[in-house]
Amino acid sequence: MVGHPLGENSLETELEPDLRGNTLRVYWYMLQQGQSVGVREVQRAIGMSSPSVSSHHLNKLVGMDLIEKQPDNSYELKRVVKVGILRNFVAYRGVLLPRYSFVALFFTVYTIAYIALTMVAPIGLFDRYVAIAVGIVGALFAWFETYRLWKIKLT
Numbered sequence: 001m002v003g004h005p006l007g008e009n010s011l012e013t014e015l016e017p018d019l020r021g022n023t024l025r026v027y028w029y030m031l032q033q034g035q036s037v038g039v040r041e042v043q044r045a046i047g048m049s050s051p052s053v054s055s056h057h058l059n060k061l062v063g064m065d066l067i068e069k070q071p072d073n074s075y076e077l078k079r080v081v082k083v084g085i086l087r088n089f090v091a092y093r094g095v096l097l098p099r100y101s102f103v104a105l106f107f108t109v110y111t112i113a114y115i116a117l118t119m120v121a122p123i124g125l126f127d128r129y130v131a132i133a134v135g136i137v138g139a140l141f142a143w144f145e146t147y148r149l150w151k152i153k154l155t
Contacts (some may be wrong), residue, residue: 015064016083022048024084026057030067031086032096036074088149098149104142111135 019027025046030037043054058075061067068078080091089096114131117123123131 015066015081018060018064019066019083022046022053023057023060024086026054027061027066028086028096030061030075030077031091034077036070036072036076038074042075045046063088081131093098095135098146100142100145104139104146107135107142108139111139 026042029042029045039051039058040056042048042058043051046054048054048057058067058069062069062075065083066077066079067075070076086096088099090099090102091097111132115136117126
């Protein structure tokens with residue numbers, strides 16, 4: 001995948017009005033696949049009415065210089081841009097995860113580790129409640145935001 005080292009933000013601003021709706025859903029699908037995809041594969045995966053609709057959105061992405069058509073008529077990702085809802089996701093091993101999932105994991109591990117440590121070492125009652133409350137509130141907030149982003153990702 002190739003990217004522009006300079007001017008990436010202006011490219012994203014320029015592409016944002018066109019990269020939405022079903023075109024964004026096709027792009028999202030290609031980001032998750034990490035390999036070349038065919039027209040019918042995209043049609044079935046996204047639930048489009050016909051291969052021509054799928055082909056239209058793939059060609060639109062080719063025109064935006066985000067993907068390229070291969071000699072075998074498959075399409076391959078060329079560039080990754082973060083526009084719209086994609087700004088709130090991070091790619092990790094072929095899966096797009098909401099950014100808050102990392103914060104949620106941190107606070108969850110923090111709270112569990114703190115509770116385990118309080119079983120071993122004596123800590124003041126007030127300190128214990130404050131630390132546990134911070135961990136639980138942080139974890140709940142982050143898990144809520146993670147769930148909210150996951151639910152609205154591109155249904």
